Structure formats: C-alpha cells, structure tokens
Amino acid sequence: MTELTETPAPLHDRRPAPRLHYAWVIAALSLLVLVGSAGFRSAPGLMMDAWNSQFGWSHGLIGMAVSVNLTLYGLTAPFAAALMDRFGVRLVTVCALLTISVGSGLTVLMTHPWQLILCWGVLVGLGSGSMAGAFATTVTGRWFKARQGLVTGVLTAAGAAGNLIFLPVLSWLVQAEGWKAAVVVVSLCATAVSVPVLLLMRERPADVGLLPYGAAPGDELPPATSGRAVSRTLRVLREASRTRQFWLLAGSFAICGATTVGLVGTHFIPAAHDHGMPETTAAGLLAMIGVFDVIGTVASGWFTDRVDSRRLLVVYYALRGASLCFLPQLFAGSVKPPFLAFVIFYGLDWVATVPPTVALCRRYFGADAPIVFGWVLACHQIGASIVSTAAGVMRDKFGDYDLAWYGAGGLCLLAVLLCLALRSRPTSPALTVAAAQ
Template identity: 25%
Template sequence: MAQAPIGILLKNLLNLIYSWHPKPPFFYGWLVLGVAAVGAFIAASVSQTVLAGVQDLIAQDMEWDRKTIALAATLGTWISGMTMPFIGRLVDRFGPRWMMLSAAILVGVGLIFLSESQTIWQFFFAYIIVRSIAGPNLQNLIPRTIAVNFFSKRRNLAMGITSLNRIASESVNIQIITALSTAFSWRSAYRILGLTAIPLSLPIFLMVRHKPEDVGQLPDGASSQESGQLSSSNGAKSSKERKWPIREIISLPSFWFILTAEFVAVSATSMVVFQLVPFLVDGGMTQVAAAGALTLGNLLGGMTVPLWGWLTDRFTIKKIAILIVLTAILPTLLFMMVTPLSLGFPLVVTWTAITGAVNVLGSMMLGTVFNRGSFGTVTGITGPSRTAAMGLGPTAGALVASWRGSYNPIFVTAAVGYILVIILYSSVKTENSPL
C-alpha cells in the first residue's frame, strides 16, 4: 500500500526535475547558446582541427605516418555526414535535449576507449564512432538548429555564436591535449577529457530546450504584440516558417548554388588547415609553437564569426560571404612566399582568423531561406556534402604534400577553390529571397 504513494512521489520528482529550467532576467536563447558551448567543448576533442594540431603526437607514439591520421579524420568526418539526414529529421521532430545528452555521454565513454587503443583498427573504430556522434549532435547541426529556433532577427549572430563555441572549444582542446601529452601522454589527455565529458552532460540535459515556446517565450524574446506586428509587416514570414518538403527544397537553384559553394569552400579550407602544423614543423618550428599558432588563429577566427553574423543580420549574407572568401585568397597564396620560421606564425594566425567563418556561411544562407520549420531537415540534407568536403580536405592535402614533396599545390588549389566559391555565391538569385 505504501508503494503507490512512493511511486507517485518519485514520478512527480522526476517530472519536476525534467521540467525545471532557470529563469534568467534575459532572453532564454542566450542561455541555451551558452550551454551549447559545453557540448561544443566535449565534441571538440575529436574535431578535425584538434586532430590536425595533435596528429604528430599520436603518429610518433603509434609509429604511424601523417597520412594514417589524415585517413582517420576523413573517415570520421564522412561517417558523421552520413548520419546528418537522420539527425536533422529527428531534431526537427523530437528536439535537441535528449539527443545532446546521449551524445555527450557516448562521446565521454568513446574518448576513454580511444585512449586505450593499441592498433590501427582500434583507433580508427573509436575515433570514427566518436566523431560521427560528436560532430552533428554537439558541434554543428543541432546547435545551429537551436540558434534558428530561438532567434529570428538575430539569427545569423546566434549562428555565429555557435561557431565561436566550436572554434573556442577547439582552441582550448588543442592546448589541453598538447600540454597533457607533453607532461604525460596523448592517451592520458583523451582519458581525462572523456572522464570530464560525462558530468558535463548534466547542464545540457537540465537547460537545453527545443524552442523558446517551451519556456513560455517567443523568438528573440519578443512580446506577443511585437511578434504579431512582425508577422503582419512581413507577408513572407508565414511561408518561411512552414515546413518545406524535401522535394521542394531540392528544386530551388539557389539551394544547389549554396550546396556546391559550401562543398568547395570547406574542402579548400580543411585541406589547408590540416597541413598548417606540419607545414610549420617541417620548416623548423617546434610542435608547441606550431600548435600555438593554429590555436591563436582559430580563437581569433571564432571571435570574428559572431561579428560577421551581426553584419549579415543588418546587410545581406550574400555580400558578407563573398567578402570573407575574397579576403582569404591573398594569405592563402602568401604561404608559398614565406618561410615558416620568418613569417609562418603570423601568417597562420591571420589565415585561420579570416577563414574561421567559412564553414558556417552556407548554414547562415540556408537559415535565412528556410528558418525554423525545416532548418534541421535542410541542414541534414546538406550535411553529407559538407562533411564529405571536410573529410576530403585532410586526405587530399596529405597525399598531395607527400606525392609532390611540397605544400604549394595545396595553397594554389585552395585559392582557385575560393575563386569558384565567389562565382557560385554571386549566382544565388535574390529576387524572391532575402539573400
């Protein structure tokens, strides 16, 4: 007889915990973006940029070459992309809360397993599984979906903040892994990060929500009156908030221009960024200094992404995207004209700071077109292409550098790719779109 009241009390307690959320004096969306940074930190330990920064530490311990590490990065990124269409549909339907919680715990366990790997197949298996879980759930697709769901007028600024979360987390992880690897080993570094990830999943579960309506608010923190005025002043709003059928999404020419431009831009950027530390180390710079250059540039790049997002909310994403890519061409070509020990450090910092926004430009454009109703779905559709590009870059760059015995072909290819991206972005039609 006493079990029923205890069961009811337990159920009520669990419901209370599940429904609880803080009530900050500001818009809840800003809090969710802050909590998403925790997920980005957990995921960053296996990100492509971090692996690029610490690849020599692992390769030397395992007696592998750089092409082996690059292949692991490629396969992990590609498998991650294959999961995105499913994750995109799931987050639109069920929301991000449970998905991010599960991903954070699985990544933590996976990092511990990764630290124990002794063979190539064990390392590849652990890295690929962890990478495929971490990327879409904690770094890009779901955090960007949260930004689109919570923000309208400040949407690109919010997506810029999710990119800052990712990039800052990568910068911190590079330094943590480098420091722990120098003091102990890369295995100890990943084991510690794995053990840290599990308790960090708790704030994600408690505070992440699907949309502002879940906490009694509206996008951007607008009042009901402001929301009604915005809807009546923008006749296109209702069409942009609806759920787009996949067939209609892929029928838009602008969708394909954006998709192709993003593929080329991400391929070019990932190809260069994965070779920056080897480029500096082969030129005589220490591993610590080379990783420091990548970290500093990555962090500065992350800090500029919210600024670019703020500008695109006030001007047009198309113009800003073209400006960013155009600015990246000159430092890419300058890599062929400097020696790593002379100007290599500041050039790596400059290039990485400029290209920090490249990976999010396509998502900003798509978010402007498709908005809350279908952003997870459309990002899921583009996810395989984006992650295929991220995976292609490291392996292609490593093979070219090994085959040619020079990094110059990588820099030339990237510069040509950026020119093509500018042409594609310029071709996006704007007559019926806010782009």
C-alpha cells in the same frame, strides 16, 4: 503523415518576460556543448605519436580513424537535425555526449586497430556530428527572432574556442600522465556536460511561456514538426536538390571546407616546416589563427544581421583566395610581420562564412533550414577530405605545397562566382522545401 504545427499559448496565459530571456540561457548551454564537442573531436591528433609508439600503428592507420570521424561528422549532421525535431534537442544532445563519453573511455581497453576505428572513428564521429552546425541552426531558429546571425556566429566560433581550451590541457596530460589519462578526461568531461543539458535544456520558448527572443505577439513562429527522421532527412535532400540555391550553397561551402580544414588545418604545419620553421612555432601560429577565428566569426554573425549575406560571402571568399595566393611567398624559417599579418587576416576569415550561409539556408528553405544546412555541412566535410588528400599528393609529386595554395586561391574565385549566382529571394514558393509531412 500529418504536419503538426505548434499553437502558441494565448497571450493572457504567457508569463511576463523575465529580465534575462531564457533564450540566452539556451545559447550559453549550447555554447558549452559545442566547445566541448570540438575539443573532444580534436583529441586524436595529440595522441598519434603515443599510439604509434605503444602499438606500432602507422600514422596512416591512425589517420584512417580520424578520416572516418570526419566523414561521419559531416554525414550525421542532417540526420541529427531531423532527430532533434522528432525526439527533441535535449534527448539527442545527451545521447550524443554519452556516445562520445563511451567512445573515448573504451579506448583505454583497445589493443587492435579496428577498436580505434570503432571508438574514435565511429562513436566519437557520430556523437560529435550530432552536435555539428545543425544543432546551432536548430537552437537559434527556435529561440531567436532577433540576433540570429550574432548568436549563430558565437556558436560557430565555439569550435575554435574548444580547440584553444582543450588542446593545451590534453597535450599537457599526454606528456605528463600518458594518453590514457587524456582520454579518460575527455570521457568524464563529455559526461559532465550532459548533466546541465539534461537539467536546463528546453525545446522551445513556449515550454517556458515565452516567445522567441525579439519576437512580438502575432509573429509567425517556427512550426513544431513530427515524422520519421530518416525519411524526412532524405526527403528534404531530394526536394532541396531540385533547387539551384542548394547546389550553389553546397558548392561554395565545399570550397570553404577545402580551403580551411582540408588545406590549412591539415597541411599548414608541414608546409611551414618545409621552409625551416620549427613545428612548435607553426603549431602556435595555427592556434593563433583559431584565436582570430573566434573574433571573425562573431563579427560575421553581427554583420549577417545587417548586411546581405550573399555580399558577405562574396567578400569573404575573395579575400580568402587573395590571402592564400600570397602565402607561398610569405613562408620563412622565422615569423616575420607579413606572415603574422596573414595569420591574423586569414584567422578572421576562417569560418566567417558560416553565419551568412546559415542565414541563406533559412531564407531559401524555411523550417527545414537546419536539415538543409546539415547537408551543406556534409559537402563542407567532403570538400575538406578531398583537398586534404590532394594537397598531400601535390607535396609528394612536386616537393612543395605551392600548387595547392594557388589552387585553393582559384577555388575561392569559383566560390565567389557561385555566390554571385545566388538570387536574393527564392524564385517561387515551390522552391522552398516544404515542412515535414
């Protein structure tokens, strides 16, 4: 296939730059999409007891649907990035939102476990995965020449913001009106979000007669690509996997998923409860981690625009590992200042790794960075799934989570070594993944 490269409009044909660059409209729209996506995906955890009571389904069975969701969330991302290049961000995003709407809405009719797995596992997993990290990477890469790190940080923080916004509302609905009311709200919200995307989303700055934000006339612009999405995604993986940079990034990001979503996100509440802390208190602390996650990720995006991303990752993983090693000594039946300090410190570091990881994908893999980051994100989810199960096995075998926390600290040390092994630049142009053919 022939590579299609977008030719910028002549300068005399470009409109005068508006006071508010349209890139910020696209960023706000993307933030809305990602906030909603995070909230929709997290809803099943609130309904586990309700489904258990009504249908008699075990927590393990319901957890299987959530596992399918997480797996597809990770594996869909690289293909979604290629589909966005092939068919457009607007079409893919609208289809993803409507898929979530259908998957959520159909659960009001379910009577068998396979229907739960199909609706929440497959449909919602595919829909939310299509709006994962590759979506933010695609948008920032096309619309921003400057402030890429900051905007990536803001969009990454949308995941925590979505949980903070949706979980209290959906939790109240489940308690007051039942789980069916909650899933109907999720379905309607997903449909509602698709409307502004359909009306306002544009593919590239050239569509509105602009250069990317911060770009000057004559700057190299991200190329438009065309080709078969699936074959391109697999080709990018094949070519990227020949480079050491890909494996170093994938390995460190798998450890990121293992030490956040897989361990703390899944086992923090039961671990605190093992030490006598009420589950409601532990859940509130986990929500507080989400609050500081927003602050930390936005700040990380700001630092990414100014500091070498490799150094940032080394610092982030080192601090995370140290905090996890201290955690077993901090658990108690009540919240004490040292434990509160951990919540704040760890929250600031939760997904601060995302902006510098995205920046390194751009540095090493150029135009194919969204797809490469999609594969790196898939490794993040795989790492999360492995440690989520492993930590539970350790708890069953030893009666506490101490070994899991210390093991996570050791993994963070390994991530530090992986990041130190990254070179500041690709060793040769051949190592950069080529643009789509």
